[in-house]
Amino acid sequence: MGSKLGRALERRLPLIVVSPLFAASLVFVYGFILWTVWISFTKSRVLPTYDFAGLLQYERLWSTPRWHVALSNLVIFWALFVVLCLVIGTLLAILLDQRIRIEGVIRTIYLYPMALSFVVTGTVWKWMLNPGLGLEHVMQQAGFEGFRFDWLVNPDFAIYTVVVAGVWQSSGYAMALFLAGLRSVDDELLKAAAIDGAGPLRIYLRIVLPMLRPVLMSVVIILSHLAIKSFDLVVALTGGGPGYATDMPATFMYAFAFQRSELGLAAASAVMMLMTVIAIIVPYLYSELRRR
Amino acid sequence: MKQASGIVRPKGWWQTLQRLFLFAVLGLFCIYYLVPLFVMVSTSLKSLAEIREGTLLAPPRAINGEAWAKAWSTACVGVRCNGLAPYFMNSVLMVVPAVLISTFLGALNGYALTKWRFRGADMIFALMLFGAFIPFQVILLPMARTLGELGLAGTIPGLVFVHTVYGLAFTTLFFRNFFIGVSDGIVQAAQIDGAGFFGIFFRIVLPMSIPAIVVTVIWQFTQIWNDFLFGIAFTVGESNPVTVALNNVVNTSTGVKEYNVDMAAAIIAALPTLAVYVLAGAWFVRGLSAGAVKG
Incomplete structure (x- = not known):
């Protein structure tokens, strides 16, 4: 490395190493997004065309009934999934925080579904909720002859089976994040409150939970992000059906891109998904990065 | 407590x-x-x-044990009746290189961005981080075309490529967060001793990042093994990863529904990540909280 050139090269090595990786990100993230956005403004169907066609695809998208089904499913799933995961996660975190000796074991049990693929989760719940042989059958055998549970094949209720399976998989994750938050609350503060005569319930409601606001914020964001991207679970559990009753934006996009060869329409739906994620993530990232 | x-x-x-x-x-x-x-x-x-x-x-x-034997070696995935075994191998062939490459590049990138801070390093990081949050639907179409043009459509190397590219944002994030906590003095001292960029990386930085490496490898392994979207969008038939094959086994509409085979297949597909979770639970949880930013 004696030569001048060598030293100059050595000084720029970090930049030389980062550049191709950054370039890959520019192309495969930003470039690809631009391509998709552009296609969403064209008449592309089976093959991409590049002539600007205005908002045609967005008009088609918003006048497609299936898209509206997908959106209302997303709203239902999102709201229930986030709320139920938060409630279960907070409850379990607080209960686990009571000096339980076998906490490690219990935590392992609560969290293992996170290690599973959503496809596996979907497969199992599909079997358990099977009308005829699943839980319905169990209840009937237990003496409740008239028990009916056909949500999986009932277009009005099938989306709730996705919620059931999704909450089963992800509520332990919410618990783990909350528990980490609880452990970071200062002990001294709680002791002081206890000395002042505050009961345990009041300590939780008035002191601990408000202090967990930032954690709550992250958990909501993470769960929302999971909800918007949910694809595997729907495909494995209901296949989007019956009909397209449990379609979500992610499965809608996939169906129109790869099964129906409606590139423009699929691109428009993907752009809508991206906008939704940006609306949630960017303010969060901004506040996170500023805090550090 | x-x-x-x-x-x-x-x-x-x-x-x-x-x-x-x-x-x-x-x-x-x-x-x-x-x-x-x-x-x-x-x-x-x-x-x-x-x-x-x-x-x-x-x-x-x-x-x-019949259902297990059938799920592993004779169950029908679409029209082929070789069981899950070949698809399980596909997943192994996909996950090993994808995890190693994305982890290595993430470590190198995180190191360069934190310990050799050059102008614009923070901006580059912020821009790259965005890639961890996008809904992948927005890149499916152009990626499918790109893989086609590279001759990688429907292949395992194609999947390795996709997982590496989109795993990079996260692995970089993870190593950056780790390296920020490492004193700059170590690097400066090594520099005075005449060590260069790669010398410091391989001899000093990498050996001390074992915890970060373990967490990242476990996280990436779980993510990539469990992936379904890229698998179903970019592979066909023989090159499907095990998650896609599982879904095909379960949803094969011909013949009698064999719930026992479905369940054995589901366990087979879940076993590697479950094993990692049971053996390295603590590391897995650390990845989850670190990946919390990613979601």
């Missing part, structure tokens, strides 16, 4: 009652989380006749 914060305070029978209630609730939730696993295992060990006669929650009368 904390004396003061406990719901439970020493008060005799009242304390005992609360403690019982506490364990009852915790126990109920244990059952809630474990029932699907139990159902999966017990169904996979039953014969089809027993499944029809008995109930979901009944344990198998006798251990019957």
